[in-house]
Amino acid sequence: MVGHAMDQATLRVTPLENFPPPAQWDDWTEYDAAAWPNKVQKNYALVPTICFNCEAACGLVAYVDKSNGVIRKVEGNPYHPGSRGRNCAKGPATINQVHDPDRVLYPMKRVGPRGSTQFERVSWDSVLDDLGSRIRKAILEGRLGEVMYHVGRPGHDGYIERVLQAWGVDGHNSHTNVCSAAARLGYVLWSGHDRPSPDYENAKFTLLISSHLETGHYFNPHAQRIIDGKMKGGKLAVCDIRLSNTASMSDYWLAPRPGTEALMLLGIAHVLLHEDLADWKFLEDWVDWRAYQRAFRRPADFATFRADLKYDYAAVTPDKVAAECGLDQAMLVEVAREIGKAGSAFASHVWRNSASGNEGGWQVARCLQFVSVLVGAVGALGGTNPAGANKFVPAPFSKPSPQQYWSELLYPREWPLAHHELSFLLPHLLKSGRGRVDTYFTRVYNPVWTNPDGAMWIEALGDESLVGCHAVLSPVWNETARWADYVLPMGVATERHDLMSQETHAATWIGFRQPVHRVLAERQGRKVEWTWETNPGEVWEEDEFWIALSWRIDPDGSLGIRKHFESPYRPGERVTIEEYYRWIFENSVPGLPQAAAAEGQTPLEYMRRHGCFLVQDKIYRTHESEVPSTQLQGGERDEDEGVVRVGGKVAGVLVDGKPRVGFPTQSRRLEIYSQTMADWGWPEYATPVYIPSHVDEQNLDRDAGEMVLVSTFRLPTLIHTRSANSKWLSELSNTNPVWIHPTDATRIGVRNGDLVRVTTGNGHYVNAAWVTEGVRPGLVACSHHLGRWKVEGDQHAVNRWQLHDVDFQRLGDGRYLIRRTAGVRPFESSDKDSTKVWWSSGGVHQNFTFPVQPDPVSGMHCWHQKVTVTRAEPGDRYGDVFVDTRKSMAIFEEWLAKARPAGPHSPGGLRRPPHFKRVCRPTEDAFGFGFVPPATKGALPPA
C-alpha cells in the first residue's frame, strides 16, 4: 500500500482522541495544568518535530505559548506512524534540554592550553573562516584522510555522508563499533541487510536477545508493539543475564552464562531440525544450500542437504547445550518448540547485549537469524523483515562522486570484515604512529566518557601533533569538550532540521525534525537566513553549518565542492535548508506530493505541518517480488542452480518458476555458508557456529575470584551524555550500582550498599553493591550511562543536574586517578527546581576502566570485562576511577594480534570485500592495496 492521502487519514484514527488535530495546531487553547485548581487558559501554537534522544526518531509536538513564544511542553505526536504518540520519558524531557540553565549557547574558542578549559566567545563567522581555511588547505595538499567527522548520535539519514563526499575526504567515523557493528555483521552475512525489523505486533512468539522493551534499542516503537503482540496472545522470551524490565514482562526468562548465547540458539536449531519443525519449503526456495553442500564437497541436492544439516547440528543437543549455557533444559526445549509452533510468525531481535559484549558476538546474530530462517520467518507476517524493507531514505538533489582515498585510521587492514570504522581505536592508532588528524569534529559525541579507554582519548586529544584542531559540535558541555579547540553549540530536537526513517515495524515512513521557533517565525512571515537567529543564544544546526562551511572551503567553486551546496532552484546561489528539504519532498518521496495536494499544500508545507509521512504500509515478503523483465535482458536461466544470471551475476532466483529479487547477497539467496568468510581468512566461521567468548568460563580463574562484568545495558530513562542536561531524567536515574547475586555478595562479604572495587585489565572503579537475585550468579552488571564528571574549577564544565567535581590526578607513567571532591547538589539558576536537587550521586564512570577489546572479525568492541570484585580497600572512595594506560596499550596489542589482516594477498588484492557496504564508500580503485590517490601520485608512497 503506497502512501496517499487516505492512508495518512487512516493514521489519524487513534485512541488518543483528546490530542489536538493538526488543523488546529496554529491556535490551540487548553487549561494550564500548572495553574490548577484555577482554570487558566493557555493559547498555543503546535509544531511537530522528531525526538533526538535516541535512534528511534519518535514523533513529538512542541507547544509554544503564543503570549511569549516560550516552548511550554513537548508531547508525543499521535499521528507519527512509528511512535503513534507513545514516547518514553526521554521524549517529553526534551523540554528540560531546551530550558537547561547550563547549556552552551554561543560558539567558543580555546584561548589557553588545550585541556585548560579556557575559552572565549567568538562569532560563527570566525569559526567558519578558520575551519574552512584549514580544511581547504588539507584538501589542496591531498591530505584527504586528515579531515575527520566522528558522530555519536546521528539523528539524520545520509546528510553528512553527502557533505564529506563533496569535500572528497575519507573522513566519516561513527560510534557503531561500540554499539551495533557485531550484530550487523551477523545479519549481513545472511541477507545483505545489516539489521532486523521484527513484526512484533503480529508475532506468535518473540525472542529478544537483549532487554529491548525498556532499556534497549528503539525501545518505544518496539516496546509498544511487543506489548501489542502479547495482548493478541503472542508469547515472549527474553534472553538476558539480568531480570530486566523486559524479562520481567516475559513468558520465558533465559539467563545463560554470558557468551554462550549463540550456543543456546544452536540448541534451539537442533530441536527445530530434529523434531522436524523447520520450514523445508522455505529453505529449499530461499537458502543457498547448494553453496553449503559444495563447500563441504557434498552432493548439491536438497534431500541430501536436509539430512546433512541435521547431521551438522546433531551434536548441539539440548542436554549438552543446557549444561554448557547453564540453562534449564526443559525450558530450552519448550522455547524451541514454541518457536517451531509459531513458524513464520516468529519475531526476533539482537542488537547490543551479547552481540556487543563478547568476542565472536557477531555469531549471536548469525545464529539467531539461523533460527528465523529455519522456521521461514523472514519477511513474513509476524516474522522479521530485513531492515532495508522498512527504511526509506529519499535522495537529495545532488550526489557527489565517491572520494578517491582510503583512510587506514578508519578501516585498518587488520579488520577487513569490520562492519564499521574502528572508531574506538582512534587514539591507539594515532599513538601507534599510524597517522594524524588535522581537523577533527566530534558531533554529539563524548568519546572521553562514552568510549572504553577514555584516558587514551585524553592523551591523543591532548597532543596537538596528533590532532591539529578539534571542534566539538554538541548541544551540551561534555568531558571531551575539555580537550577541544572549539565548542560549537548545536540544537536539541526543537532547534534543528533532520530527516529520519527507522525500521520500527512492517512499513516505511519519514519523520521531519524542525526548528520550532524558526517555523513559527516563518509562519508569521519573518525572513530567517540561518536557524541560529531564532534559536536560544546562537545555537545552530549542523545542516546549515555544513552548507556554510562548504562555501568557505570552496568560495569560488574551483574545487568542485560548492556546486553541491548551490540551490537546485536558484543556480549559482547558496542552497537554503528549506530548499534542500523542499527538493526532497517534491521529488523523492512517493505519494507525498499527492497527499499534500489533497490538503491544498505543497509537500514542504505538508511536512512542516505534520512532521511525518507514511510512505508504505504493511510491507512483507519483498524478496518474493518478481524481477522486472527489463533487468533480465540478455540473461541466462540456470534451472539447476535455480537462478537467472545477467553478465555472469545472479540477477534473480527462480522460485515457483519465476525470477524473484531475493536478497542483496551475491547469490541473492540467504547465505547459510559465507564464501566471503572463507575467502577472507575465517573459513571456520563460514556457517552459523558458536565461538567461545573472551569471558567464557574456561577463560576465568574462579579460584582467583574472577567474574564477568556485563555493562551492555542502560537504565531506561537515560540517554548517554545528554541525560545530564535534563532535570527530570537526572532525578529519575542517578545511580548505577553494581548488580551482584546474594551468593557472590556473601562470598565477597558485602551487603547491599557496601562499596566494592571492580578491577579490570587496566584499572578499577569503586561503586556501591546492589545485592539482588535478578542477576545470574557468578557475574556482576552495571549500567554504563552514568558517572559524569568535571575537573574542579573548570570553566564552562557544567550540567549540574548530574556532574560531580573531581580531582583529576596524573600519577605519572600513564596512570590516572579520578576522585570526586563534591557530589551533585542544589544550585542557584534560572530554573527554580535547581535549588531542590535532593540526590547527591550521579553514578560512577566505569567505561574509563575498560581496555579496548576489538573483535578479530567484526571489529566490535567486546564490552564484557573479565574482572575481580572485592570489598573496597582502605582509602577507596565511592566513585574512584583508576586507570593505567600502559596496560591499555598492551591489551590493545594483544587483541590486535588476534586479527587476520588483509593485504596484497587478499582476494583481488583488496582491503575489503567489494560487496560489503562501507559508510562513505570510496571509489572501487581505492579498495586496492596498490591504489595511489590521484592528488598525491608520485609524491607519496601508496598507503
Ligand code: SF4
Ligand atoms: S524511544 Fe524515547 S528517546 Fe527514543 S526517540 Fe522515542 S521518545 Fe525519544
